[in-house]
Amino acid sequence: MYLIFLGIFAGIIATVSFFIVFPASVLDDYYLHRPYEIPPLILFTMALIFFYKKRLYLKKDVIY
Secondary structure, eight states: OHHHHHHHHHHHHHHHHHHSOOHHHHOTTOSOSOGGGHHHHHHHHHHHHHHHHTTGGGSOOSOO
16 A cells, blocks of 8 residues: 555656756756656655565455
């Protein structure tokens, strides 16, 4: 359930970034030009860590 929540949250952040112009992506004063990609990257990394830590790849999934 936790991984599903993280995936949905990361998907929402990535989708919103297509339609909203974030100030840091158009101003040259910032060191990082696309900061909106950091939260989905962190959440995806956390999801991968939990996926392998809980050994979810060994479980039989009805949906898959």
